[in-house]
Amino acid sequence: MSTPILEVDNVTMRFGGVTALVDVDFNINRGEILGLIGPNGAGKTTCFNVMTGVYRATSGQVRFKGEPLGERKRFEITRLGIARTFQNIRLFPEMTALENVMVGADTHHKTSVVAALLHLPIHKQEEKEGRERSMELLEFMGIADRAHELARNLPYGYQRRLEISRALATKPELLCLDEPAAGFNPAEKEDLMGLIRQIRDQGYTVLLIEHDMRLVMGVTDRIVVLEFGKKIAEGSPAEIQNDPRVVEAYLGAPDDAESSLVDEEAGV
Amino acid sequence: MNTLLAVTGSQVSSAWKLIYHFLRFAAGVGIAGGVIVLLRQAWSRGGSVISGPVNELRARMPAGARIPLIALAIAAAYLLPMWDGLPFVGSDRVDVVALLCQTVVPFVIIALGLNIVVGMAGLLDLGYVGFYAVGAYTVGILTSKHASLPWLVSVPIAVAVTMLFGVLLGAPTLRLRGDYLAIVTLGFGEIIRLSAQNFGWLGAAEGVSAIKRPPSLGFDAYSAGQNKWYWVIGLTLILVVMFFLTRLEKSRVGRAWTAIREDEDAAELMGVPSFTFKLWAFAIGAAVGGLAGAWYAGQLTTIYPNGFDINKSILFLAAVVLGGLGNKWGALLGGVAVAYLPERFRFIDDKRFVLFGVVLIVMMIFRPQGLLPRRSGGDSAAGRRRLKGLEKNLPVGTTGGSK
Numbered sequence: 001m002s003t004p005i006l007e008v009d010n011v012t013m014r015f016g017g018v019t020a021l022v023d024v025d026f027n028i029n030r031g032e033i034l035g036l037i038g039p040n041g042a043g044k045t046t047c048f049n050v051m052t053g054v055y056r057a058t059s060g061q062v063r064f065k066g067e068p069l070g071e072r073k074r075f076e077i078t079r080l081g082i083a084r085t086f087q088n089i090r091l092f093p094e095m096t097a098l099e100n101v102m103v104g105a106d107t108h109h110k111t112s113v114v115a116a117l118l119h120l121p122i123h124k125q126e127e128k129e130g131r132e133r134s135m136e137l138l139e140f141m142g143i144a145d146r147a148h149e150l151a152r153n154l155p156y157g158y159q160r161r162l163e164i165s166r167a168l169a170t171k172p173e174l175l176c177l178d179e180p181a182a183g184f185n186p187a188e189k190e191d192l193m194g195l196i197r198q199i200r201d202q203g204y205t206v207l208l209i210e211h212d213m214r215l216v217m218g219v220t221d222r223i224v225v226l227e228f229g230k231k232i233a234e235g236s237p238a239e240i241q242n243d244p245r246v247v248e249a250y251l252g253a254p255d256d257a258e259s260s261l262v263d264e265e266a267g268v
Numbered sequence: 269m270n271t272l273l274a275v276t277g278s279q280v281s282s283a284w285k286l287i288y289h290f291l292r293f294a295a296g297v298g299i300a301g302g303v304i305v306l307l308r309q310a311w312s313r314g315g316s317v318i319s320g321p322v323n324e325l326r327a328r329m330p331a332g333a334r335i336p337l338i339a340l341a342i343a344a345a346y347l348l349p350m351w352d353g354l355p356f357v358g359s360d361r362v363d364v365v366a367l368l369c370q371t372v373v374p375f376v377i378i379a380l381g382l383n384i385v386v387g388m389a390g391l392l393d394l395g396y397v398g399f400y401a402v403g404a405y406t407v408g409i410l411t412s413k414h415a416s417l418p419w420l421v422s423v424p425i426a427v428a429v430t431m432l433f434g435v436l437l438g439a440p441t442l443r444l445r446g447d448y449l450a451i452v453t454l455g456f457g458e459i460i461r462l463s464a465q466n467f468g469w470l471g472a473a474e475g476v477s478a479i480k481r482p483p484s485l486g487f488d489a490y491s492a493g494q495n496k497w498y499w500v501i502g503l504t505l506i507l508v509v510m511f512f513l514t515r516l517e518k519s520r521v522g523r524a525w526t527a528i529r530e531d532e533d534a535a536e537l538m539g540v541p542s543f544t545f546k547l548w549a550f551a552i553g554a555a556v557g558g559l560a561g562a563w564y565a566g567q568l569t570t571i572y573p574n575g576f577d578i579n580k581s582i583l584f585l586a587a588v589v590l591g592g593l594g595n596k597w598g599a600l601l602g603g604v605a606v607a608y609l610p611e612r613f614r615f616i617d618d619k620r621f622v623l624f625g626v627v628l629i630v631m632m633i634f635r636p637q638g639l640l641p642r643r644s645g646g647d648s649a650a651g652r653r654r655l656k657g658l659e660k661n662l663p664v665g666t667t668g669g670s671k
Contacts, residue, residue: 075538094526103523117512
């Protein structure tokens with residue numbers, strides 16, 4: 001593959017006494033679909049949160065296109081080109097589907113209050129482009145038929161797709177999907193796999209957190225496995241499937257009670 | 269505060285009188301409400317959906333009917349004081365035109381301004397009266413106390429000064445959320461009032477008097493003609509504010525405010541610089557509040573610190589909540605209602621505030637979203653039309669879910 005677009009360099013993340021990530025170290029290459037898997041509470045979402053500026057790493061750093069993210073604010077990181085969806089859907093429920101996507105499209109718009117008050121031509125141009133682009137994205141995700149409904153009235157599957165549309169509207173170079181198939185039936189998962197491939201083929205790099213092994217194995221180019229905040233394996237889907245440590249992590253001693261605690265500390 | 273006309277001499281039993289007043293009042297509210305719904309329906313081009321019937325009506329409206337309807341509604345609003353039947357909505361003890369100018373206009377403007385902060389951006393501001401006071405006092409100082417500028421010149425200065433206060437208050441406090449912000453703003457309102465009360469330069473407890481009035485058209489001061497002319501100016505101010513608010517609402521600014529209200533963290537992660545937009549909401553809200561204060565000072569010509577107490581803030585908030593948070597038409601209606609109701613029921617004296625309280629409680633139980641809520645959801649007819657237009661320009665076969 002080509003050059004790394006995002007480098008996670010020995011990132012450690014502590015919350016008081018809980019260590020959610022320990023020296024996690026991996027790269028995402030431009031144009032690939034990277035899967036991030038691990039049992040509940042392994043630190044996958046925490047990893048997302050460090051990458052998108054929600055948390056600051058206790059030690060180590062994240063570099064995007066070679067530049068450390070450092071003290072950048074969340075919206076600045078989005079502007080740089082990292083967009084994400086959420087494990088538990090977080091749309092703007094009282095806005096229509098189209099408006100939700102337009103919020104994402106506004107990320108790169110330059111005009112603000114003054115231009116809006118005066119209806120400057122450049123502002124109108126941006127509004128028009130944003131609206132059209134958002135509509136195209138809804139069309140691409142197959143949910144344009146309900147563009148003018150409030151997000152909260154949309155069916156679950158539409159909401160999940162709307163989140164992806166909204167993230168794509170920010171023109172990201174790296175798209176991070178946090179369990180996009182949660183709650184989907186097999187047919188919907190199949191559809192989603194196709195969509196993720198299409199997204200990649202359009203030039204986006206995709207980072208995917210997912211529990212469904214069939215989906216992960218079917219769509220990713222490479223997989224990173226976390227357990228208890230540590231990276232325990234990295235490689236192609238075939239390699240991961242046969243890695244004894246991964247098998248142990250998934251089929252080993254039941255640790256639900258313990259890990260759900262960590263999840264609460266580390267989750268969004 | 270209001271010009272009291274002659275007290276009726278008739279000795280009708282008070283119970284009948286009450287019923288009579290209620291009926292007349294209900295008719296008045298019905299008419300006012302109808303006019304507002306009509307105006308709103310003609311004005312907005314879809315997008316903000318309020319209710320089914322209104323929407324369907326708009327969908328059936330011929331395309332060319334919009335502009336004439338707006339013109340008609342606005343003309344009707346301007347000519348309101350000319351209508352002899354107007355006392356119909358008033359009572360024999362209230363000069364309706366004076367009431368419109370002195371109370372309704374500032375309340376409507378303030379409700380529109382507060383609606384930006386609380387309704388759209390979701391920032392609970394309990395000290396909004398502070399901005400109202402800053403606007404009023406700036407006009408007072410510039411036209412009477414320490415200078416003698418004309419009212420018209422002092423207004424833009426007052427708006428600018430108030431906006432500055434909005435930024436000064438917002439910059440350090442907008443990092444707070446929810447209840448904490450509410451408490452800080454509450455304190456701000458009190459600081460402004462107490463400063464006005466204690467600084468001699470600001471007139472202390474005597475307030476500021478002999479404030480200049482808006483330019484007259486040659487009418488005698490305080491004459492009926494003068495009040496009618498002031499209604500024209502006041503209504504123009506309301507329309508100008510609404511015009512610019514509509515522009516903001518339909519742009520990325522309005523979207524950013526709504527997104528922040530809905531989920532600030534998600535908004536930030538979707539590229540919305542939330543602090544910047546919250547500060548804008550505060551500054552613009554403050555400027556509109558200052559404009560209301562400037563108008564109020566020009567109408568009353570005398571202002572006292574006690575006129576800007578915490579009760580006013582609560583009343584402003586009540587106007588926005590009553591009308592419907594986040595909908596400028598709701599704010600308009602709420603502003604009219606909160607300014608008008610207590611004056612309308614002046615004949616039952618202090619009990620009117622009890623009645624007003626009961627109305628608010630009943631509202632909160634049966635219609636918590638306000639008279640004209642933000643949106644009822646669902647597919648608007650106008651939205652569907654717009655969608656059709658867009659679909660034509662799209663390449664065919666780009667639906668997702670292939671494979």
